[in-house]
Amino acid sequence: MAVLKKAAKSKMEKKERYSDKLKKLIDEYSKILVVLADNVGSNQLQQIRQGLRGDSVILMGKNTLMKRALKSYVQETGNETIRPLMDLLAGNVGLIFTKGDLKEVREELSKYRVGAPARVGLIAPVDVVIPPGNTGLDPSQTSFFQILNIPTKINKGTVEIITPVEIIKKGDKVGSSEAMLLAKLAVKPFSYGLVVEKVFEDGSVYDPQVLDLTEDDLAEKFASGLANVTALALSISFPTLAAAPHMFINGYKNVLAVAVATDYTFPQAEEVKEFLKDPSKFIAAVVPVASATGGDASGGAFKEEEKKEEDSESDEDNMLSLFDD
Incomplete structure (x- = not known):
């Protein structure tokens, strides 16, 4: 009885130490990566801890203990900002507390992924495709390929795969035949490591894909959002900083249209009315002044072209006159 009480007390003390450690880490770090640890061994996890040592701390544990x-x-x-983190503790997950760059930490985690064979009953995380080529297996092993409908031929006493074949699809369970064949081919199609599922930063939760966004991506998304806000504000005639310039321009166009159609006028409309009365003024304002050797801006080039045509016609007349009687 005393032994059981001592064991229970020791277990409770361990839980309290774990709880105190988690609380201390929350106070010290504002950025947390929620990572999936499926099929990650203790040796592999130890290597990851060593690789992240310095700016990051890995904390694993039971979900119920972490939630408590x-x-x-x-x-x-009374810090409610940490509450969303509780909803992320589902499945075989752990927490990485870090002060470093989140993208760099994720890249560091990818360095410690290790290859793994396809075990029977395992859910395939990726598609598995066997490429064409010589397998090195003797002809007696063709039965495995026939079961999986893989076209083969015998070449120099060994089995050769003719075309690439997908034998396992992502999300499917690995069968005994597939596992045995991949083992015979010495293929480890899967790789495992800590995978970032969610990012918790200063009370906000977002997907790790956000870490791949560049400044150009952010600028493009901001511009797209700004365009949507502007379009909405214009459609419901609601003034905003984004829509105000367009509203002023549209209002000016409407007032200008009224001034042109009526006797009402204002200084900015006078110039437009003058152009409408005499379009040649508009041409003179737009077309650059001709060079000194050319004519005037409106017709100098045309007159020069006419002169060239006249000279050409004159030369042709002189040539014809040589053959007249």
């Missing part, structure tokens, strides 16, 4: 510690932290501190 987080709930206690919220009650003690």
